[in-house]
Each structure stands twice: as structure tokens, then as C-alpha cells.
Amino acid sequence: MNYRGPGRVRAEEKPMPEILHPEDCIVKVLRSCICGSDLHLYNGNVPDTRVGSTFGHEFVGEVVELGSEVNKLKLGDKVLVPFNIACGKCSFCRQGLYGNCHESNPEATAVGGIFGYSHTAGGYDGGQAEYVRVPYANFGPTVIPEGMDLDDAVMLTDVVPTGYQAAEMGGIQPGDTVVIFGAGPIGIMAAKCSWLFGAGRVIVIDHNEFRLEFVKNYAKCESYNFKSIEDPVQFIKQTTDWLGADVCIDAVGAEAAGSAMQTITGRKTLMQAGSATALFWAINAVKKGGIVSIVGVYGPTGNLVPIGNVLNKGITIRANQASVKRLLPKLIDHVQKGTIKPKALITHRMPLRNVSDAYRIFSDKLDNCIKPILIPPTVKE
Amino acid sequence: MEKIAKGIPDIKDWGIDADPENDPTYPMKPNRTDEEQNGYTWERSVQQAETVEILKSTERPNLSAVFGTSVPPKGLSGAIRRYAYKNSEGQFSHWLPLLIADRVNVVEGIIDDLKKGKVPNIYAEKGFNAMWKYNRKAAIGMIAANVAAVSALGLFLFRGRIFNEGKSVKKALQNYNM
Structure with a gap:
């Protein structure tokens, strides 16, 4: 190659x-x-x-x-x-x-x-x-x-170690609601592994119907198309009694779809180190004091993410290559x-x-x- | 644990890796040794010989014990990369020139191919066959975009000639009408 x-x-x-x-x-x-x-x-x-x-x-x-x-x-x-x-x-x-x-x-x-x-x-x-x-x-x-x-x-x-570590870094406690952004191979594996840590509810968000169907069957989790639910952050809040998920996992990284501004600045013009849509949603959808686990890959420069919300919500971010x-x-x-x-x-x-x-x-x-x-x-x- | 599990779908091996004691979890240095407090003192492997030019981060004192040797810097893109590596990873003046060098390198790659007598089949390299098979609309769009781009380039390059020829025709018509 x-x-x-x-x-x-x-x-x-x-x-x-x-x-x-x-x-x-x-x-x-x-x-x-x-x-x-x-x-x-x-x-x-x-x-x-x-x-x-x-x-x-x-x-x-x-x-x-x-x-x-x-x-x-x-x-x-x-x-x-x-x-x-x-x-x-x-x-x-x-x-x-x-x-x-x-x-x-x-x-x-x-x-x-x-x-x-x-x-x-x-x-x-x-x-x-x-x-x-x-x-x-x-x-x-x-x-x-x-x-x-x-x-x-x-x-x-x-694939398996990265998906597993995504769940591990989430510090999932028995009964936790885990939301995974991305139904690619890593997101699918993270969904599967979240159950092994005792998750009480596992939700996957993506926009590819065939992948959503696959993850629903493979990992026995809920899966939703962000194009149908319009605002994934509001949807997650609504479905978690308006509190947010205990753990959010970014399993997408720089190629994320879902936000025109992120796509233009991150993927088309490279004004930031990739489109940070999934991470943006993860930070906003996690509950106060919750954990965001990042395994999606970004470039080395910088990204548009709501870091102020990380502070104000007291979020813990854990991230690493597997x-x-x-x-x-x-x-x-x-x-x-x-x-x-x-x-x-x-x-x-x-x-x-x-x-x-x-x-x-x-x-x-x-x-x-x-x-x-x-x-x-x-x-x- | 059992109580929580009652509301869970039937998942094989549910909770087998749950460990409430493991908090904070990886990578929060669960096996912290504090060895790094002693500085760069660990026993290193034998140093790999530098047989090709390797550009080193300014944020480390030496080459790592092993490194990759693929595609050493060369040409204009190589010169830009050498400049970039004079700046630390914390500066945009490191990363942005590298992105520019990558784009320059694409043109150099096409020139290299041509020098070797090879015309790159850009359509094939872009996976056009797969696109044609599974997403015909996008494939046609790609062809249309390329035709439009080539036409626009042609118009731009030959605009003077076309304009002058237009003027000549107009003049001839005027003479004829007279």
C-alpha cells in the first residue's frame, strides 16, 4: 500500500x-x-x-x-x-x-x-x-x-483493546448509563464491553442505519440515529430523567459528521484538528460530575470543544491510545x-x-x- | 449487583470485569512507580543507527532508541519539514508548515511518477471502481466536478486567445456589414 x-x-x-x-x-x-x-x-x-x-x-x-x-x-x-x-x-x-x-x-x-x-x-x-x-x-x-x-x-x-479501554476509562459502575458516540468498530466494541463493567444501560448514537442495526443486535444495546432525533444532547438528557449520562464515550474522533460548522472547520478547511462533533456532544450530554472517555483520534493542533462546560459541570476526562x-x-x-x-x-x-x-x-x-x-x-x- | 442486574437485558458475562475499587481507573497511573521523578534514567535499548535523515522533536534530547526510516525528507516538502521541526510541538509554526509540506509533497509525488514514466491513475487511486459500483451518483458527481475543473482551467489558460478571437470575429462581421 x-x-x-x-x-x-x-x-x-x-x-x-x-x-x-x-x-x-x-x-x-x-x-x-x-x-x-x-x-x-x-x-x-x-x-x-x-x-x-x-x-x-x-x-x-x-x-x-x-x-x-x-x-x-x-x-x-x-x-x-x-x-x-x-x-x-x-x-x-x-x-x-x-x-x-x-x-x-x-x-x-x-x-x-x-x-x-x-x-x-x-x-x-x-x-x-x-x-x-x-x-x-x-x-x-x-x-x-x-x-x-x-x-x-x-x-x-x-479494535478490541481500544473498545475495551474506552469502557474501562469510563470508570463504569454497576447500573451506570453509558452513551457511546459512533457505531464504527470501536464504538460497537465499546458498547459490548460496557456491559462487562456492569453498565445498566448502553446507548449508541450514529447516523448510519446499517451500523446502528448491527450494534443493536451485536451488543444488545439501544441505538439511535442522530439525524432522526435532531438534537442528540437534548435526547440524552430527556432519556436520562433530564440529568445526563453517567459516562459518555467519544468513539469517532476527527471524521465526525453531524455539525456543519465542525465539518467545515475541521474536515474541509483543517482550521482545527478534525471535526470534534462527537466530543462536543459527549461533554454536553454527560451528567454533572460524569466521565467522558475519549478514544476517537484527533490531530495535534486544537479543537473547538466546550471546555467551559467541562469546568462548570465538574467532568472528568480520560483519554489515551489503547x-x-x-x-x-x-x-x-x-x-x-x-x-x-x-x-x-x-x-x-x-x-x-x-x-x-x-x-x-x-x-x-x-x-x-x-x-x-x-x-x-x-x-x- | 444482582439487584441492579434485574433490569438489564440478558447479556452473557454481564459485570464480570466490574471493579468498584478500581476508581480512578486507567490511565490514572494505577501502577505508579514515580520512576520518572528520577528523570530520563531508565535503561535504554541499543540506539538504532541513523542511516537516513530523521527529523527530531525539539522536545526531546535524543532520537528514541528505535524509529521508522520510511520516506526521509527531500525536495521542497523536505525543506519545509526541516523548518517545522525547528519549532516545538507546542507551536502552530511546527504543525501548520507540516500540513503545507504534505500538500507540496502530493505535487512532488505526481512529478516523481511522471519522471519514472508512470502516469498516475488518479481515478483508480481514489477507488473510483468501488464508487462506481456502490455509489454511482457520487461517481458521476466526481466526473462532473473534474470536467468542470478542467474546463474552468482551460478557459482561464486560453482566455486571451478566446477573447482575441472573439474580437476578430466581431471585427470581420463589422467589415462585412460595411
Whole structure:
């Protein structure tokens, strides 16, 4: 996959990745996903996204080459690779903040290294490819348990941990009303996981009917189209006895629809770091003293959000890139026991050579697409 | 817990991860070690060799132990990026030039393709096939917008010629009528 500019990608031959550090390994990709946050890159909203980059931070594969100091993996291991690149040694990693590693991104201190996510996130080529270089191979890549479906495994690299952490950061207490803005894969997973923390009511807001129908069935929650309810904030207040939700989750980020002003200033003219409609609604719809959990991705500049209301309502905001490695043991267990069935979200399987069409379908939500995966030509299914 | 669960839909494993004691929760440093109070003192991995130009944030003293090496800065966009990286992440003079460089880089990418004898198939790169298949209206809109843009560009570039030719015709007609 080769990025050529906003809205333009193509499949192209690139040189094989090489071991550049003794703790690197090379992984032959077996599956990769397109993530909703890839669309921020695709649309040219993330600064320092260079033409010629390869995206893709959700992938699984087989280890085909090892650096001289890698001793936790062996050739032929099938691994799932967390989207964030973490050393496991810096003081942030040692506190479980694996999405905030200080030894994987020289270009920015605000974010750790992420595969295929611009030079702002370290300048790594990503996994929408046949082969990919994986740093810190003794720490990041996790051997896929025997018998686990690769489609489930690839969803554990980002979607499941991010959705789970969205609910976790909400500090959900038994009986809480949780409102999730966004019925994309992360919002769907956040809805599912909110029940595991004991939510009393889970509500999802979006505008794509097929996704709303999907989340209603998959997560057994309420789902509403913000185009029909007109004012989602007032609707949430009304449906929570005029108090607001205990927890609101922004599972959309910079590509949000629903407000012309946010769309024009955030997506069309880049006067702010993406359209902050979902976050705007989340802050206004949560109850006083409530919690807003942010996993939707925004750019690094700034956004139009009602920060005054955060102060006046005494809201707690928690946000972070998912700490995948921290959550994996628990989430692998949940998947193996059938508590979470992530591969059900995969609606499209496409050859890597059709990456341009795959991005278009996912970006424009065509053909009822929820989650597309790309299969490299080296993989026989 | 059971009392609360009575009003809940039938959810498999409802509440299995509930932990009222876990408040405030992640990322509120549940495993705080205060190691960072000692500064930048942790044991680092071996430093990756800098084999290509890497632009470093001014907010850190060194390169991270590992880093990506894809698409090193070059050309005009590279020069803009080098300027941007002289400013800290806290300044718009860091991020806005990077966004400008990204747009300049798109033009450089097309020029690079042409230099290699490759005409980029922009329609295919934009996933036009999928759009045509699943959203014909948008696909036609895209074609119409492109035709309009090319026509407007053509009119702009050749406006002098068209205007002069118009004047010549008018003059010829006047002469004929005389």
C-alpha cells in the first residue's frame, strides 16, 4: 500500500523491510485491517503524512526473520502485533502506559510510535503490506494462542483493546448509563464491553442505519440515529430523567459528521484538528460530575470543544491510545471463552492489490461496510 | 449487583470485569512507580543507527532508541519539514508548515511518477471502481466536478486567445456589414 495524497492510495511493489536494530523482527503479514483512524491519514488530516508511506497498524503475521537479540520469538511463530510500538523499559511503559512509550518516536513526544501512522507517530511503515519490520520484538508481538482464528487475532491488535479501554476509562459502575458516540468498530466494541463493567444501560448514537442495526443486535444495546432525533444532547438528557449520562464515550474522533460548522472547520478547511462533533456532544450530554472517555483520534493542533462546560459541570476526562499489551491477557481470555466475538465485525475481505477500492468503500461506508480486512497476495486462503 | 442486574437485558458475562475499587481507573497511573521523578534514567535499548535523515522533536534530547526510516525528507516538502521541526510541538509554526509540506509533497509525488514514466491513475487511486459500483451518483458527481475543473482551467489558460478571437470575429462581421 502506498499513500499518494488525500484520498489516493495504490498497491505498489516496495523494497523488502530490513532488520535495523538487534531487537527487530520481520513479519510476513497474514491479515491486516483498515482502521477508522487510518481515514484521518487517508484524508490528509494528520501532519507529516508523507507521500510514499505505507499505512496499517492492525495486522497479524508470521515471523520470518529475527534480530540478533530477539529471544522471545522463533521463526515461524504466528504473532499478533499491538498497534503501538513499546519498549517495555521506559518509565511510561513500566506504568502500563504502553501507548505512550518514550523510546519509539523521535518525531513527537505527544504520541508513542505507531505502525504506519505518519512521521508524527515515528515514521514506521505499516502492515498493509506483505512484510513489515516490527521493532522491540521481545516485548510487543504476542504469539497467537493455538486454535485462535486469525480474524479474531487481528481484531485484538487494536479494535478490541481500544473498545475495551474506552469502557474501562469510563470508570463504569454497576447500573451506570453509558452513551457511546459512533457505531464504527470501536464504538460497537465499546458498547459490548460496557456491559462487562456492569453498565445498566448502553446507548449508541450514529447516523448510519446499517451500523446502528448491527450494534443493536451485536451488543444488545439501544441505538439511535442522530439525524432522526435532531438534537442528540437534548435526547440524552430527556432519556436520562433530564440529568445526563453517567459516562459518555467519544468513539469517532476527527471524521465526525453531524455539525456543519465542525465539518467545515475541521474536515474541509483543517482550521482545527478534525471535526470534534462527537466530543462536543459527549461533554454536553454527560451528567454533572460524569466521565467522558475519549478514544476517537484527533490531530495535534486544537479543537473547538466546550471546555467551559467541562469546568462548570465538574467532568472528568480520560483519554489515551489503547494500552494493547497491558490488556491482551484478559482480552485473549475473553475471546477464547466467547465473551467477545470480534470477527463478527469483519464485513469485507479484499485482496491487498484492491487497497484503493477498500479504502473508498470503508471511507464512504459503502456496501454496508463495518470492518474490511486486506489479504496479501502471499497468503493462500 | 444482582439487584441492579434485574433490569438489564440478558447479556452473557454481564459485570464480570466490574471493579468498584478500581476508581480512578486507567490511565490514572494505577501502577505508579514515580520512576520518572528520577528523570530520563531508565535503561535504554541499543540506539538504532541513523542511516537516513530523521527529523527530531525539539522536545526531546535524543532520537528514541528505535524509529521508522520510511520516506526521509527531500525536495521542497523536505525543506519545509526541516523548518517545522525547528519549532516545538507546542507551536502552530511546527504543525501548520507540516500540513503545507504534505500538500507540496502530493505535487512532488505526481512529478516523481511522471519522471519514472508512470502516469498516475488518479481515478483508480481514489477507488473510483468501488464508487462506481456502490455509489454511482457520487461517481458521476466526481466526473462532473473534474470536467468542470478542467474546463474552468482551460478557459482561464486560453482566455486571451478566446477573447482575441472573439474580437476578430466581431471585427470581420463589422467589415462585412460595411
